Amino acid sequence: MDKGDYVIHIVDDEEAVRKSLAFLLTMSGFTVRQHESALAFLGIAPNIRNGCLVTDLRMPDLDGIELLRRLRQLPNHVPTIVITGHGDVPLAVEAMKAGAVDFIEKPFQDEVLIAAIERAIAALAKVAVQEDATAIRSRAATLSEREREVFAAVVAGLPNKTIAFDLDISPRTVEVHRANVMAKMEAKSLPELVRMALEAGLDSR
Structure with missing residues (x-):
C-alpha cells in the first residue's frame, strides 16, 4: 500500500x-x-x-x-x-x-x-x-471456447507453434485467436495478460 x-x-x-x-x-x-x-x-x-x-x-x-x-x-x-x-x-x-x-x-x-x-x-x-478481478472475469466470459484454450496456453508461456500443434490448428490461426484474446481482454501486452489471469484467479492451463 x-x-x-x-x-x-x-x-x-x-x-x-x-x-x-x-x-x-x-x-x-x-x-x-x-x-x-x-x-x-x-x-x-x-x-x-x-x-x-x-x-x-x-x-x-x-x-x-x-x-x-x-x-x-x-x-x-x-x-x-x-x-x-x-x-x-x-x-x-x-x-x-x-x-x-x-x-x-x-x-x-x-x-x-x-x-x-x-x-x-x-x-x-x-x-x-x-472490482478489477470481477471486470477481468467478465471480459474472459466473452471469449469463445477456442479463444479460452489459446488464452490458457499463452499465459502458460507456450509459443504459437506449440499451441498450434497441441490444438491441431495452424500457427496463423493461433495468431488470429491470440489477437482476439488481447483485444477482448483489453490487454496491451503479454505481461498484462498474465497479470489479469493471476488477479482474476483464471487457470493458466
Whole structure:
C-alpha cells in the first residue's frame, strides 16, 4: 500500500483544525486536500478516486450525518472517518450507521488517526482489486471456447507453434485467436495478460 496513491480529504469548518490535521497527515506521508465545508467537498466528491475522507460531525451548512448520506448515493466509494467530541459519541454511532468506517474521539493521539486512515485505504485497495478481478472475469466470459484454450496456453508461456500443434490448428490461426484474446481482454501486452489471469484467479492451463 503506497500512501502517495491516496488523497486524504479533510472537511472541517474551523481553519485551525484543518491546518493542524493537514500538517499531521502530510508529515506522515499522505497527500492531503482541505475543504472548508461539507458542501464544498460534495462538489468534487463524484470525481474522487482512491480518496479517504476525515470529517467533523458538527458543521454549520451541512452536518456530517447528512454528508455521509449524500456520499452513499454516489457511485464511487469514499471511506469516511469522523472526528467527534466526547459528548457526541451517540452521534458518531449514528454516523457509523450512515456509512462511516470509523470514528475517533477528541482528544486523540496522532497514531490513532493515522492507523484509522491506513485501515480505511487498505479496505479501499481491497475493494478495488475485487472490482478489477470481477471486470477481468467478465471480459474472459466473452471469449469463445477456442479463444479460452489459446488464452490458457499463452499465459502458460507456450509459443504459437506449440499451441498450434497441441490444438491441431495452424500457427496463423493461433495468431488470429491470440489477437482476439488481447483485444477482448483489453490487454496491451503479454505481461498484462498474465497479470489479469493471476488477479482474476483464471487457470493458466
